[in-house]
Amino acid sequence: MFFGSDNTSGVHPKLMEALTKANDGYASPYGTDRWTAELTERLRDLFQAPDALVYPMTSGTGTNAAILAAMTPPWGIIYCHKTAHIEVDERNSVPFYSGGAKLKPLPGTASRLAPEELHGEVISDGAKDDIHASPPAAVSLTNLTEFGELYRPADIAAIADAAQLPLHLDGARFANAMAASHASPWEMTREISALSLGATKTGAMAAEAAILFDPSLKNAFESNRMRGGHNLSKARYVSAQILAWLQDDLWLELATQANAMGARLAAGITEIGGELAYEVAGNMVFARLTRAQHAKAKARGAVYNLWGAQPVIGDPDQPMLARFVASWSTTEADVDALLATLTD
Amino acid sequence: MFFGSDNTSGVHPKLMEALTKANDGYASPYGTDRWTAELTERLRDLFQAPDALVYPMTSGTGTNAAILAAMTPPWGIIYCHKTAHIEVDERNSVPFYSGGAKLKPLPGTASRLAPEELHGEVISDGAKDDIHASPPAAVSLTNLTEFGELYRPADIAAIADAAQLPLHLDGARFANAMAASHASPWEMTREISALSLGATKTGAMAAEAAILFDPSLKNAFESNRMRGGHNLSKARYVSAQILAWLQDDLWLELATQANAMGARLAAGITEIGGELAYEVAGNMVFARLTRAQHAKAKARGAVYNLWGAQPVIGDPDQPMLARFVASWSTTEADVDALLATLTD
Amino acid sequence: MFFGSDNTSGVHPKLMEALTKANDGYASPYGTDRWTAELTERLRDLFQAPDALVYPMTSGTGTNAAILAAMTPPWGIIYCHKTAHIEVDERNSVPFYSGGAKLKPLPGTASRLAPEELHGEVISDGAKDDIHASPPAAVSLTNLTEFGELYRPADIAAIADAAQLPLHLDGARFANAMAASHASPWEMTREISALSLGATKTGAMAAEAAILFDPSLKNAFESNRMRGGHNLSKARYVSAQILAWLQDDLWLELATQANAMGARLAAGITEIGGELAYEVAGNMVFARLTRAQHAKAKARGAVYNLWGAQPVIGDPDQPMLARFVASWSTTEADVDALLATLTD
């Protein structure tokens, strides 16, 4: 009953197998190996982006920061939702990598940027056009969002229109977004300058790909990657995992399973009187259950996180928000077992 | 009719005279001169802070940044009002000097921090207590605020209580705040760890003092000051100005004049149908006047700034916000002349 | 015939097996798993350092930078040899992570720091004791060095005595140094505040451990690790590899093999008239061979690097320096095959 995060799940057997196969003698280092070359071709095809540059990475935070620092000068502004991982969970990595750029977190709606609000901020900041002020530089989106919501291609287009700025997409759960949207990779990224494509949360070991759809980011990104300590010598092992992950749409299959388990959980929680806090588009469920229910679940070994500040004491009927995350390895039995812990 | 900013005014004759007197042969460099020693003693007495460290500076931005970077690790959070100069007008100087710290701008009320809101943010950020999150480090206040409002000592105490964090005070218009509050320097700063004391806007040439009430900030501040390029060789000329400024309470006299002109202007604007946007505590007046009035004033040579985004076209009765700043050298005749440009 | 670098070799089967075993269901993320706990205990025992803190990492550069930035203020000096990886091969990662600290590269002898020279620099820099100057903060050693030389425990003690500063050890080839020195881990690190323990070059996939012998580095290191993007969610896979690597002294066995192949190669090169440029203590051989020999080897498929600036044209007898690196997977047959390519 592990619903703490999808990063607590293991590695899919096909990726383990790919690692074993890639472990075949010597290979040229730092991404000059044949797996990385193949990965580049594979991702260019998938995203219909023949000029895209592809880099195997082991860290989503490192990927985000190295990309965003290539998209802004040290004095620029990067807009994001106030719940964004880069704003909330990366200990100032973007100001660090960029040498001082500002993240401007916006309230939006739930965990999604609101195009009109974004537009207003960018216009207002851009209108200053003054050396005292910080100029708009880029927007960073997360899809699925931090609350498990989905941006569809039309949503992203609306944001692009509103901002008139280069867009970065934090795709820690990009597979879940793709599985939920049924859009093509190209449709989902046609407005995007650079994508942090995360495989770790969907079945890989520690494998991400930085994809630069805008090749002019090359030198700054590669420099940030290097000085950040993210230029892997044995890159083949990351590339080989992602190749296996993409093979026969395994990534979508795994995400579909995780999403289905999210939906099953959401339905079950509603049934037992829980209240869903946000749209459940994929594998993340935010729900309010009573203090008594949480206590019971915890006592019975369920693992998940209460969300936000929690009152220390309170009456058993008090609703408390929790986050449940299903993963590629979550089964129906797991979901049902979790639901059982919440029920008497 | 210069009401664009108090930094457009000149230097008070007594400060010019002090410069001339200080220009007497050789002096030991980098603040080891006798003027700086005397300034330190004078400010320690004034603030009843025998351990305070004092540094002559030429820049408010440099002073703020060098201080704040000594009050936070690169991964910390500094809370400020969303209108704060450090947030809006210093081109990311705090993330720059601190190596990545985050300014967290809060809405507060008008241009003042709201203690309860601040408390909530600090508690919420502090409660994470997780390596992913950024820990609370300090609070920066501005007094007078950017909208010309005043924090009284009790307001600052409430903020200190709410935040339980070290406080920095941006005192670009500290003299105006002191003149408006009738508090003692000690009362106004007893909760403050470090003060950027600005004299430039109140009659000096380019003269500020960094005052570290908390002497443990010494090494980091001095290092930031040095590597930021703010360790002046001929420091005597700044210290001599501030000494003259403090002499016989000249600073309060000049600020009192500026504040009185602010009040006169506010009264006059109200009289001609303008609407004051914020409390006028000192020398800054934010007021809504009609587009027609602004057009007239501008045509007649009045200098001041419309504030915020402005619609390009509109009807003559449309109210438009403007900022007027009086300075130590503003006269009643200046105010009346400005008011005349806004009338019939 | 891959002698380009030990990072071109694969992963040892026992580490692959450990990965498979660790891939067992869910595990708590970010190093709170049982493998990482066990690794901490194992390394504390090995180094006789009960208070040491241990962090699984995927990058040597990231480990070095996150550690060193915890050992210096942004205005400090870190001394290293002019051939050090941090100085030559990490694209300014240390000034980046530290927010501006200076690496001071010293000539030393070949690739080792010379205690007397280091002492002179530290004393001279420390004697300034002036806010204009940068104060000495730490020393970084590499063992094996970049030229494959060895520091024995007595050498490190001499450096510690000379510098009177905290020491960092870049142990990308620490296993090779241990196998060459026959010292105990404790003997080799008793003067060291923090160790970047590299397993990648000696049989792991992308696995390093940061070991803080000085626990006061904790907060700054963990913060740098996080904001640098090196706090792995699925840390178990790194920890499991290193545990397998340490098991039954596999690490020393692998390093011993690599070192033996280095020795065999050095002997063979000498035999065919090549000149060794530096002491061959472990698995790296720097040798001068004729342009004709290099041309032959290259034509026959040998992979290794010429070292330093190379004249574009020249006569066939001209000596040219090359670097050959043996790895844990290098066999006698590999060495002999390489030697054959160099011989007619």
Add this chain to the structure above:
Amino acid sequence: MFFGSDNTSGVHPKLMEALTKANDGYASPYGTDRWTAELTERLRDLFQAPDALVYPMTSGTGTNAAILAAMTPPWGIIYCHKTAHIEVDERNSVPFYSGGAKLKPLPGTASRLAPEELHGEVISDGAKDDIHASPPAAVSLTNLTEFGELYRPADIAAIADAAQLPLHLDGARFANAMAASHASPWEMTREISALSLGATKTGAMAAEAAILFDPSLKNAFESNRMRGGHNLSKARYVSAQILAWLQDDLWLELATQANAMGARLAAGITEIGGELAYEVAGNMVFARLTRAQHAKAKARGAVYNLWGAQPVIGDPDQPMLARFVASWSTTEADVDALLATLTD
């Protein structure tokens, strides 16, 4: 008898007078005043550089750092002499402002860069052309150098040829260099991309001009100036000083006087048995005198600095290096009085 540094001298009366004249009512802030406009025109004419951008500054360190950070990416190398102020006396300001760029200090000859050595370093660093390495970005020269030596235009041309990189000139004592060389400003700077023109050491209060001969540096320089805290509100007072300084070649007159006093001192020191350590091209004299002579001078009130590490005890005949700096206000009587203190 103040020979500690030229920054201990006062402000020339004509500059004080210019300050008084500039103190005439209101002026537009942040360099949009008429004095700064006039200064720009004046310097463009003087340097025959119609596109040059000019910025009044109060700090040489701030000027150097804001310029150099515009000339390099965070991962670049800036070459300088090992005695350069930016390397030795600015507490890591260049790595700080640039977000991590490396200063590469070179031995050169005495305090001047040696073109051949510089060429070798640039070629060697540039040849790596590898993401691990740091690419060459710029060269920074100081004229007069830190040891008071002179680069003539031909010397600078030789350096430009050797480096094939953009050049920055730290002109803290540019007036002294001009007076010594009898070159035209254009001749002295035709190879230079940006100049830190210092007036402070030659008669100003705290007045420097950043001159960008390469206008493409504009945005990055202005951003660094702003976030560094060097965008002065009351810029007119700096510009007015420099205008007065340039008027009727006052700057050259003052520098000529300082240089003449340097020459007189050098001759006098030689006469009393002192040994000059470096060429005395301008106003700085480095000389070895006996411990007994220094003791006498000090006892008689002479102010100057011993240079480098000093043995604590020693015999009275031991030669000890000292630095003497003459300024615009040094008189023949001052020099003779100093010499008298050194003689019995």
